[in-house]
Amino acid sequence: MKKLIIPLLLLAFSCENVEVEKSASKLDPSLLMSLASKNADGARKTVTSSGDILADINAALASRGMQIQVSMMEYYGADETGNTVFFNNRGNKQLSADFVPADPRRGGDADIKYLIDDTESSTSSGLTGAQTNSAITSSMNTWNxxxxxxxxxxxxxxPLPIDFGIVQFIFGLGGNGGLFTDVMHAGFLPAPLFDAIAPNGSSFILGVTFTFNWVDGDGNPTDIDNNGKTDVALREIYYNDTFGWNIGSTYxxxxxxxxxxxxxxxxxHFGKAFRSGGNNKLHFSPRAVMNAAYxxxxxxxxxxxxxxxxxNWASWPNN
Ligand SMILES: [Ca+2]
Ligand SMILES: [Ca+2]
Ligand SMILES: [Zn+2]
Incomplete structure (x- = not known):
């Protein structure tokens, strides 16, 4: 078993605009890194409702001079299959994306770091932050x-008492446009975020993961380790608070x-979806964690x- 330790580094886009709450004693602001410092408040204003959420996010990121672009969102259906949506303004190539071991842009460490947003961790269904934090930590330990x-x-x-979340920040739904780490469980969010992802998305999307790639000065995704996969900057996850969350039972x-x-x-995503039985319930073959729906x-x-x-990981950090 691998031990969990507390790393000391968070990456930041813009130090001067970062709102670090005083109570976040685990974080030493002097260790924050600054990648870009211009126009931090501009992100929200540049969002137009084009109907293409990934294009909207990328326009906002580019307007801030940030060296990341969202390349993909994967959402998980409650009772219908979820979807994988690519950002495709550079041709139809759908490159796979992966973290670069010891990527200097992520701080140079070979580990993968995650955090949990403890400001949006309780649910409308009545779960406490302690309950959801524990469930999320347990899931990370399973992969670890x-x-x-x-x-x-x-x-x-x-769990940190800071409202993290780049996508929600861009859409004016709280969050933080500056602070991030490799993997962020960015909170249980109300309907508007999920309705922006897909028409009426809040009614069927349980959760979503956004993948952000590093881009060069021209806005093109990088592949600094030449493995044919675009280099991931971070991934952030949101949970749909509209649903009736539980511990040990659905959802x-x-x-x-x-x-x-x-x-x-x-x-x-993996597995073939089909409906069967008297209630026409959704099933998968083979059943797996990575099926596109719950x-x-x-x-x-x-x-x-x-x-x-x-x-993906057997040869890490040597791939
Ligand atoms: Ca958040
Ligand atoms: Ca790569
Ligand atoms: Zn999924």
Whole structure:
């Protein structure tokens, strides 16, 4: 078993605009890195409702001179299959994306760091932040404990009393346009974010993961380790507070968190969806954590999930 430690580094886009709450004693602001400092408040104003959420996000990021662009969002359906949406303004190439080991732009460490937004961690269904934080942590530990990826250390900042979330920030729904780390569980958000993702999205999207790539000065995704995969800057995850979240029963937080964390660790959707039975219930073959929709409590990694994870991480940090 790998131990969780508390790393000391958070990356930041713009130090002077970062709102670090005084109570966030784990964070030493002097360790924050600054990648861009211009026009931090401009992000929200530049958003126009083009109907293409990824294009809107990227226009806002570019207007701030930020060296990241969103390349993909993957959402998880409650009772209909979710979807993977690519940002495609540079041709139809849908390159896969992955973290670069010891990427200097992420601080140069070989581990993968995550945090949990503790300001949006309680749910309208009545779960406390302590309950959802525990479920999310448990899901991260499940991925961390897979034996094939012994070179991968997944470390945590733990739950932090800061409203993280770049996408929500851009859409004027709180969040933080400056602070980030590799993987962010950015909170349980109300309907508007999910309705921006897809028409009436709040009624069927349980969770979503956004993948951000590093881009060069011309706005093109980079591949500094020449592995044919665009280099991931960070991934952020949101949970839809519209649903009736539970611990151990539908909709089980750990089940959904385990799925979204799978995306955060570079896995895509897997399995064929079909409906059967008197109630026409959604099923998958094979059933797996990485199926595109929820089909009951599932906190164990399936064989296909394990294979997908190992193909991404078994040689880390040497790939
Ligand atoms: Ca948040
Ligand atoms: Ca690469
Ligand atoms: Zn998904």
């Amino acid at each position: 404990n897979i034996s094939c990826s012994s070179g991968l250390a997944i470390n945590t900042f733990g 089980d937080v750990e089940t959904v968190s385990l799925h979204e964390a799978g995306h955060a660790l570079s896995q895509g 089909s009951g409590v599932q906190r164990e990694i399936a064989e296909t999930d394990n294979a997908g994870h190992c193909s």
